[in-house]
Structure formats: C-alpha cells, structure tokens
Amino acid sequence: MKLSIVGSGYVGLVTGACFAEVGHSVICVDNDQSKVKQLQAGQIPIYEPGLEELIKKNVAAGRLTFTASIAEGVQNSEVVFIAVPTPPREDGSVDLSFIEKVAREVAAVLTEYRVIVDKSTVPVKTGDKVAQTIARYNKKKVEFDVVSNPEFLREGSAVADLMKPDRIVIGADSEKAVKTMRAIYEPFKAKILVTDLNSAELIKHAANSFLALKISYINALSAICEASGANVEMVADGMGADHRIGRAFLNAGIGYGGSCFPKDISAFIKISEELGYDFKLLKEVEHINAHQRERFLKKIRETLWVFKDKQIGLLGLAFKGNTDDVRSSVAIELAQQMLKEGAKIKAYDPKAMDKAAPLFKSKGFTMCASAEEVAEGADAIILATEWVDFKTIDWGSMASKMISPILFDGRNLLNPDKMSKFGYQYFSIGR
Ligand code: UGA
Numbered sequence: 001m002k003l004s005i006v007g008s009g010y011v012g013l014v015t016g017a018c019f020a021e022v023g024h025s026v027i028c029v030d031n032d033q034s035k036v037k038q039l040q041a042g043q044i045p046i047y048e049p050g051l052e053e054l055i056k057k058n059v060a061a062g063r064l065t066f067t068a069s070i071a072e073g074v075q076n077s078e079v080v081f082i083a084v085p086t087p088p089r090e091d092g093s094v095d096l097s098f099i100e101k102v103a104r105e106v107a108a109v110l111t112e113y114r115v116i117v118d119k120s121t122v123p124v125k126t127g128d129k130v131a132q133t134i135a136r137y138n139k140k141k142v143e144f145d146v147v148s149n150p151e152f153l154r155e156g157s158a159v160a161d162l163m164k165p166d167r168i169v170i171g172a173d174s175e176k177a178v179k180t181m182r183a184i185y186e187p188f189k190a191k192i193l194v195t196d197l198n199s200a201e202l203i204k205h206a207a208n209s210f211l212a213l214k215i216s217y218i219n220a221l222s223a224i225c226e227a228s229g230a231n232v233e234m235v236a237d238g239m240g241a242d243h244r245i246g247r248a249f250l251n252a253g254i255g256y257g258g259s260c261f262p263k264d265i266s267a268f269i270k271i272s273e274e275l276g277y278d279f280k281l282l283k284e285v286e287h288i289n290a291h292q293r294e295r296f297l298k299k300i301r302e303t304l305w306v307f308k309d310k311q312i313g314l315l316g317l318a319f320k321g322n323t324d325d326v327r328s329s330v331a332i333e334l335a336q337q338m339l340k341e342g343a344k345i346k347a348y349d350p351k352a353m354d355k356a357a358p359l360f361k362s363k364g365f366t367m368c369a370s371a372e373e374v375a376e377g378a379d380a381i382i383l384a385t386e387w388v389d390f391k392t393i394d395w396g397s398m399a400s401k402m403i404s405p406i407l408f409d410g411r412n413l414l415n416p417d418k419m420s421k422f423g424y425q426y427f428s429i430g431r
Contacts, residue, residue, distance in 0.1 A: 001184055004029055004073030005081040006102050008039065008066070010158065010259075010325075011119055011151050012083035014051060018162040020058035022187035028066045029073040039066040047324040047351050050159040070102070071109040079180060080106055081149070082130075083119040092266035094123055103130045107137035110144060115177045117147040121204050121264060123271045127171070127197040145177035148197050150204035155258070156322030167191045171200020205268040209282055212261045214249040216288040222252035222430025223295060232430030233412060252429045254334065254384060254410040255292040257319035259327040262289075293330055297337060299427055300408055304380060308342030313374035313402075316385025316411075318352035326356045331384035334410075339364050348374045350389050372398065380406040386413055396422045 001024050005016045008030035016028040030036050035045055042059070044052045058064035067073060074080050084098040099120060106116060116134065118127060131146040138144070148171035153161040168190050170181045178194055185192060195203070218236055225232040232252045240247025256262070265282055272279040304310050319329035326332055329352075335345050336359075344364040349356065353367050368374045371390065375381060375398040383390055390413055399405035399422045407419060409428040419426035 001025070001079065001180075002077040003027070003079050003081065003184065004077035005083055005119075006030075006070060006073060006106070007082065007084035007098075007120070008032075008035060008045075009083065009085060010046060010048070010155060011153065012081070013039075013044075013046070013055075014048060014153060014158040014162055015081065015083060015119065015151065016064060017051060017054040017058060018159065019184070020061075020064040021054055021163070024063065024184065025077075026058075026064050027073045027077060028064070029068070029070050030066070031068060031070075033068050036066050036068045048158050049156065049322060054159060070105045074106055074109045074114065075111060077114075079115045079117060079184065081117045081119050082106075083151075086120045086122055088263045088266060091270065093270045094267045096122065096126060096129075099126065099130065100133060103133040104137045107134040108139075110134070110138050110140065110142040113143045115145050115147055115180050117149045117181070118201075119149055119151050121150065121208075121260070121267075122148075122201055123267065124198050124201045124205070124275075126201060145172065145174040146197070147172040147177050147181055148200035149181065150200060152204075152207065155325055156320060163188070165190045167193050169193050169195060169200050169203050171195045171197045171203075173197055205264055205271065208260060208264040209268050209285070211249050212256055212265050212289070213281070213285050215251075215253075215256045215261075216285040216292075218250045218252045219255060219292045219429075220288050222292075225430040230430075235430075251386075252412060253292075253386070254296050254330045254429070255289040257328045257330040257333075259319075259325065262286075262328045293334065296408070296410055296429070297334065300338075300380065300382065303406060303408075303425070303427070306342075307338050309344070310342075310379040311344045311346065311377055311403075312338055313378035313381040314345050314347040315349075315371055315374060315381060315383045315390055316352075316387055317347055317349035317356040318385050318387075321385055321387040324351040324355050326352050326359065329356075329385075330410075332356060332359055334382065334384055335360070335365070346374050346376075346378065349385065350387055352385075372401065375399075375401040378402045379404070380408060383407070383409045383411060383413060386411040390414075395419065395424070399423050 004027040005012045006029045008028045016026045020026045087095050089095050127146050127148050168185050172178050222232040236250040269282050316331045339362045348368040371393045405424045407424045407426050412428045
C-alpha cells in the first residue's frame with residue numbers, strides 16, 4: 001500500500017521504516033528541511049537499535065523516501081499518518097497545535113478520498129476535532145475518514161515492539177477505514193482490536209498511566225522494604241509470578257522519566273479534570289515518583305554528609321538504557337540537583353553524552369570517555385541509568401580508583417554481595 005507519515009520523530013521514523021520493511025511504499029514527511037536532508041543522505045538523527053539498518057535497506061529497495069512537502073506525501077498515498085509531537089503546556093495539558101496545523105495542511109491538499117490516521121498520543125476526543133478541522137479547510141469537499149491508531153513502542157526496543165506488537169488498536173467510526181487499516185497491518189500478523197475513535201484515544205493514556213502506576217507501586221513498596229528489611233526484588237518476583245499481575249514494570253528505581261510517562265500522566269490528570277473527574281490515584285503516582293528521587297538523594301546526602309566539594313561519578317544520563325534520549329531523564333535531574341548543592345560531577349553514558357552536554361552549563365560538570373574515568377578520584381559513584389553495559393564494568397578496578405568505594409545503584413542493576421566483596425559500601429533501592 002502507499003502510505004505517508006507526517007512527522008519524522010521517534011514514532012514517525014520507526015513506523016515508516018517498519019511499514020516499508022513489510023512491503024508498503026512509505027513517504028516520510030517532516031517540515032524540518034535539515035532533518036529531511038540528513039535522512040536523504042542516510043544519516044539517522046536518533047539512536048535506536050536496528051533502525052539505521054532498516055532505513056538503509058528500505059531506502060535502497062525504493063520503498064522509503066523522505067520529503068519536506070506535505071502535498072507530495074498526501075497526494076501519493078492512500079493513508080496519511082500523523083506522528084507529530086504533542087508537548088505539554090505549563091499547566092500539564094496537551095499542546096495540540098502541531099496536530100491542528102497538520103490537519104489544516106492535509107485538508108488544503110486533499111484531492112481524493114484519504115484515511116487520516118492519528119498516531120500521536122492525544123487526549124480523548126481529539127479525532128473529532130481533527131475531522132472537524134479537515135472538513136472546514138477541505139475546500140473541494142473531498143471524502144475522508146479519521147482513525148486513531150495509538151502507538152505503544154518503547155524507545156530502545158522500538159523496532160522490535162513495532163514489528164511484533166502485543167496488539168494493534170484501530171479506533172474508527174467507518175467500516176471502509178477499518179478495512180484499509182486491517183490491510184496495512186495484515187503483514188504484522190498481530191492481534192487487532194477495533195474500537196470507536198474515543199476509546200482508542202483513551203487506551204493510550206490509560207495504558208501509559210497504568211504502567212506508571214505499576215512503577216510507583218513498586219517504588220512505594222521499596223520504601224517499605226527498606227524500613228522492614230525485606231527485599232523489593234523478591235517481593236516483585238513473588239507478586240509478578242501471579243499472571244494477573246505480571247512481573248514487567250515492577251522494577252524499583254529512581255522513578256520513571258522520559259518523553260512519555262511524565263507528560264502523559266499529567267495530561268491524563270488534566271483531561272480527567274476537564275471531564276469532571278478528579279483522578280487522585282494518578283496524582284499520587286506522580287507524587288510517589290517525585291518522592292522516590294528525593295529518597296535517593298537523601299540516602300546519598302546522609303552518607304556523604306555534604307555535597308559541596310565532593311566529586312561524584314555519574315554512570316548514565318539517558319532516561320533509561322538502550323537510548324540516547326535525555327528528555328525528562330531522572331539521571332539528569334539528580335545531577336543538576338547535586339551540582340546546585342556544590343558537588344562536582346564526572347559523567348559517562350554509552351550513547352547519551354552528545355544530547356546531554358547542552359543541558360549542563362556548570363563548570364563543575366565534565367563528561368568522561370569511559371566508566372573507568374568516572375571512578376578516578378570519586379567520593380562516590382551513582383548508577384542512574386539501566387544500561388546493561390554497566391553490569392560488565394570491572395568493578396574491582398573501579399573501586400581501587402576511588403577515594404573510598406561508595407556506590408549508589410539507583411537501578412538495582414548490580415549484585416549487592418558481589419559489590420560488597422569488591423569492598424564497596426553499596427546502596428540500592430529497596431533491598
Ligand atoms: C513508554 C511505554 O512503555 C510505551 O508503551 C509507549 O508507547 C511510550 O511510553 C510512548 O508513550 O510513546 P518509553 O517512554 O519509551 O515507553 O519507556 P519505558 O520503557 O516505558 O520506560 C519509562 C520509564 O520508566 C523509564 O525512565 C524507565 O527507566 C522507567 N521504568 C520502567 C522503571 O523505573 N521501572 C520499570 O520497571 C520499568
């Protein structure tokens with residue numbers, strides 16, 4: 001099928017590459033000319049495992065092209081996907097101006113029937129607004145359908161998530177559009193769930209909020225475990241073995257971050273408020289998330305006494321492992337707080353250093369070329385991102401480079417007994 005995708009960010013780019021991989025002909029549209037030029041030259045603006053190979057392969061096969069012209073995309077495809085950012089406003093609500101602009105631009109170049117699919121995370125009832133906008137700006141009164149098809153990919157495993165999804169959600173009020181959408185997803189051999197437009201939009205916010213709730217639940221339990229001497233990992237294993245609960249997203253840590261959860265949970269609280277419901281449960285999820293970071297900082301402060309003039313080695317800057325994304329990264333927020341309190345920080349991340357560098361203006365912050373360099377003369381090391389690479393560091397040699405081996409593992413990535421054997425005063429979360 002001929003498809004176009006407006007917006008070449010994480011979702012748009014990975015979706016485009018995966019659609020091309022299963023045989024569709026895909027045009028990726030982006031209004032950022034320099035990004036389009038970069039992509040046309042074979043440079044991929046984000047780090048995502050497997051993405052570069054997939055893009056190169058499908059570009060070479062002639063199934064994937066890039067353009068800055070929305071008209072070119074809309075006129076040469078049967079289905080137009082919208083995958084533009086929906087950033088948060090100051091009050092937590094969602095800024096839908098990019099979606100609205102794309103709806104107007106698509107409407108202006110419509111010449112025959114098209115299915116217009118929203119893939120961005122949007123508040124319930126946005127599809128209705130998109131349909132009204134397209135109807136208003138579609139001067140030739142061409143027939144069209146609007147569909148909601150939320151995306152559930154995770155950064156760091158986006159290609160795998162898209163190629164083998166748990167489910168595909170298609171929210172539509174037209175049989176014709178559902179038939180077209182089923183045809184697009186047929187090669188993925190996945191479970192397809194057809195709903196009305198509003199339900200599909202709600203599923204996305206409901207799913208992300210529930211996952212964040214699981215994380216906050218286990219983080220709250222981690223505080224109980226610390227106070228009682230229980231081990232949060234054992235508790236999570238025991239709970240997670242019940243298939244009604246599941247073990248996934250029960251890893252205690254320094255709290256969730258990233259470009260999705262913090263924004264989506266506040267948005268969902270706001271959306272609920274506008275619909276007349278005070279979602280106190282989700283407010284508590286946010287509260288626990290912020291408190292978890294505070295608890296971690298308190299533990300470090302109590303051990304080091306004061307941050308001023310201390311040299312902290314920071315392992316990890318990305319909001320989670322396997323990505324170079326630093327948006328709303330708890331690792332960065334921790335670093336900024338410690339710098340504010342007078343600490344000096346030497347940091348290392350396998351992929352995120354380029355994106356993190358502009359966020360640090362302080363003289364007290366330096367990037368290192370390796371994890372070993374971070375340990376040199378450090379008063380303590382903080383592990384803040386769950387990179388598997390950090391498991392295989394030579395922790396014995398790291399200990400010998402430090403002033404005194406103190407390690408705060410914010411992701412429960414390392415084995416406490418092993419770390420004690422290396423001589424570390426080792427702290428982790430809830431165990
Ligand atoms: C999340 C959802 O998992 C995706 O399904 C969704 O499509 C995406 O948001 C989105 O809305 O676009 P993502 O933000 O890429 O994906 O990352 P996650 O793997 O969900 O992790 C989010 C945060 O939670 C990270 O900071 C991670 O470190 C943290 N986390 C995750 C935990 O602290 N504990 C866990 O057990 C799992």
